[in-house]
Amino acid sequence: MGLRTLSVNEQVALLFVIMFGVLVLAWVIWFALSLRDMGEAAQQRHARFARDLRAVWIGAMLFWFAWMSGPVGATLLFGIVSFLALREFITLMHTRRGDHRGLLLAFFVVLPLQFVLAGGRWFDLFTVFIPVYVFLAIPVVSALAGDPGRFLERNAKIQWGIMVCVYGLSHAPALLILEFPGYAGRGAFLLFFLVIVTASAQIAQEAASRWLRTRPAARHIDRSFSARAWWLGVASAALIGGAMYWVTPFKPLQALALAALAAGAGTLGELVMRALKRDAGVASWGHASALTGAVGLLDRIAPLAFSAPIFFHLTRWYFDV
Amino acid sequence: MYVSRQRTDEQDPLEPLIDALTHGDSLVIFPEGTRSAKPEPLPFKSGLYHLAMQFPQIQLIPAWIDNVQRVMPKGEVVPVPILCTVTFGAPLARIEGEDKREFLERARDAVLAQRPAVA
Numbered sequence: 001m002g003l004r005t006l007s008v009n010e011q012v013a014l015l016f017v018i019m020f021g022v023l024v025l026a027w028v029i030w031f032a033l034s035l036r037d038m039g040e041a042a043q044q045r046h047a048r049f050a051r052d053l054r055a056v057w058i059g060a061m062l063f064w065f066a067w068m069s070g071p072v073g074a075t076l077l078f079g080i081v082s083f084l085a086l087r088e089f090i091t092l093m094h095t096r097r098g099d100h101r102g103l104l105l106a107f108f109v110v111l112p113l114q115f116v117l118a119g120g121r122w123f124d125l126f127t128v129f130i131p132v133y134v135f136l137a138i139p140v141v142s143a144l145a146g147d148p149g150r151f152l153e154r155n156a157k158i159q160w161g162i163m164v165c166v167y168g169l170s171h172a173p174a175l176l177i178l179e180f181p182g183y184a185g186r187g188a189f190l191l192f193f194l195v196i197v198t199a200s201a202q203i204a205q206e207a208a209s210r211w212l213r214t215r216p217a218a219r220h221i222d223r224s225f226s227a228r229a230w231w232l233g234v235a236s237a238a239l240i241g242g243a244m245y246w247v248t249p250f251k252p253l254q255a256l257a258l259a260a261l262a263a264g265a266g267t268l269g270e271l272v273m274r275a276l277k278r279d280a281g282v283a284s285w286g287h288a289s290a291l292t293g294a295v296g297l298l299d300r301i302a303p304l305a306f307s308a309p310i311f312f313h314l315t316r317w318y319f320d321v
Numbered sequence: 322m323y324v325s326r327q328r329t330d331e332q333d334p335l336e337p338l339i340d341a342l343t344h345g346d347s348l349v350i351f352p353e354g355t356r357s358a359k360p361e362p363l364p365f366k367s368g369l370y371h372l373a374m375q376f377p378q379i380q381l382i383p384a385w386i387d388n389v390q391r392v393m394p395k396g397e398v399v400p401v402p403i404l405c406t407v408t409f410g411a412p413l414a415r416i417e418g419e420d421k422r423e424f425l426e427r428a429r430d431a432v433l434a435q436r437p438a439v440a
Contacts, residue, residue: 083402091404097358097394103401 008185012067015192015247019060026053055300063195066176067188074173075119081301083111086165088298092280093157098147102138102158110134111166118174126174127313130167135159160276164269165298168305171312178312180321183249190315193248193255194262197237198307201263202270205233221275230267237263249319262311269306273298335368342376349384352428356395362432365425373415373424381413381428385435408435 006014030050038046062081066074090103110130117126139155175194176187209229216223217230241259245252315321333339341348350372352365373381387406393399413431416424 087403090401091388095391097390100391100394100397100401103403104399107402108399 012186012188015188016064016067019192020064023053023057023060026056059195059300063188063191066173071119071121071173071177074176075115078169078173079111079115081297082115082166082169083107085169085298085301085305086111086161088296089161089165090158092277092282093161094280095157096147096149096154098142098145098149099154099158101145102141102155105138105141106158106162106166110162114166114170115173118170119177121177121179123174123178123316126170130162134162138162164273164302164305168308169301171308172304175308175312178315178321180249180319186247186249189247190249193241193244193259194308194311195304196244197241197259197263198266198303200240201233201237201267202303203233204236205229205267208232218271218275221278222271225271225274230264233267234260234264254318258311258314261314262307265310266303266307270303272306273302335371338368338372339375342372342379352425356393358395360390362429365429367421367425369428370421370424377415383410383413383428383431383435384408385410385432385437387437406437408437410435 030046030053033046062077066077069077086107090106095103114126114129117123117129138158139151142151142155142158172191175191178187178190180186180190206224206229209224209226212226212228212232214226214228217225217227238256238260241263242252242256244259245255248255250258338348338350350369352369353363354366354368355363357363369381373379385408387408388403389405392401392403392405410431413428416427419427
């Protein structure tokens with residue numbers, strides 16, 4: 001295979017050329033379509049597609065910058081994204097006075113530390129730092145604030161914010177710099193693989209639920225989520241992941257299984273985030289009329305925040321790296 | 322701009338504000354004069370009334386900063402970096418012959434009316 005003979009840098013460069021090529025192509029198609037006359041429904045679809053395409057562009061640019069800027073830059077970049085996401089999350093959770101110190105701890109201590117651990121490749125501590133140490137420390141700080149009202153609920157909110165926005169996202173730079181034996185410098189492919197399978201599961205699931213019109217599994221949370229659509233999303237992600245095995249250090253079947261697990265976690269995570277949104281009483285995390293300055297970042301990254309830790313852990317555990 | 326909250330005989334605490342207004346600057350005033358732990362603003366201090374009487378040509382625009390209580394509650398020094406929304410209302414109309422208490426209550430109601438509905 002010709003690809004294998006290229007140097008690592010050439011392979012990575014090729015990856016980015018292909019990725020941006022596909023995005024440019026998508027943009028050209030979008031532009032060509034916009035020249036035609038369209039009905040109202042088509043116009044709406046068109047506008048939504050433009051929004052999604054813009055988000056993908058931003059994501060792709062972020063990915064590229066992260067890769068270009070090396071371990072320190074990538075960690076810093078994802079750290080900033082994590083900060084913005086946590087800000088969106090906490091803004092919509094109605095925290096109380098007694099949470100102030102806990103929130104400061106989350107924003108200014110936990111978040112930076114977690115990303116420092118990722119950037120320094122201290123992966124053993126990185127994996128347990130938040131679930132073990134932080135989840136003990138936050139309730140202690142809250143208890144010391146002396147407000148027993150809704151204590152459990154308030155702590156759960158902060159812990160969930162940290163879990164999704166900090167813990168989940170910190171695995172993106174960790175994947176970028178994970179050293180695989182015989183796969184050095186190719187971390188970009190690992191993250192790319194994860195993003196592609198997670199996104200394709202989402203797209204396939206959405207398309208499936210539109211065509212199948214099956215009974216929703218949790219009607220009060222998400223009208224379109226159904227078990228069959230979820231399985232179809234996982235299956236298509238598995239197929240795409242299996243077909244992409246050659247960019248990863250995995251064998252075809254391993255790639256297929258990992259893709260299925262990561263994608264399943266991602267789409268289920270999306271469902272969880274939707275439940276949290278319903279609880280907070282908003283339609284999306286960046287609901288324009290409810291909030292200024294929020295761009296719906298959390299909506300875009302939520303599936304990744306759920307799939308990345310699982311993907312990362314499975315990879316490290318199974319391949320012992 | 323710091324407004325001294327200790328009353329002294331020789332100086333009017335509003336003087337720096339009056340200076341700014343005569344120079345044509347705009348002011349953002351928190352008429353409660355302090356931060357509180359309550360969800361609703363405290364009764365407004367009379368400084369707002371005196372300024373409004375002295376400068377009848379300036380517009381008084383009520384504004385509500387949502388979330389500001391959570392960003393920095395009373396007694397804390399480090400703000401939590403969450404998003405705030407500022408809502409502005411129509412300028413407060415002037416009513417001739419209104420006394421201080423009525424005016425301050427009306428101003429407070431105008432600010433409260435900008436509070437976004439809880440979803």
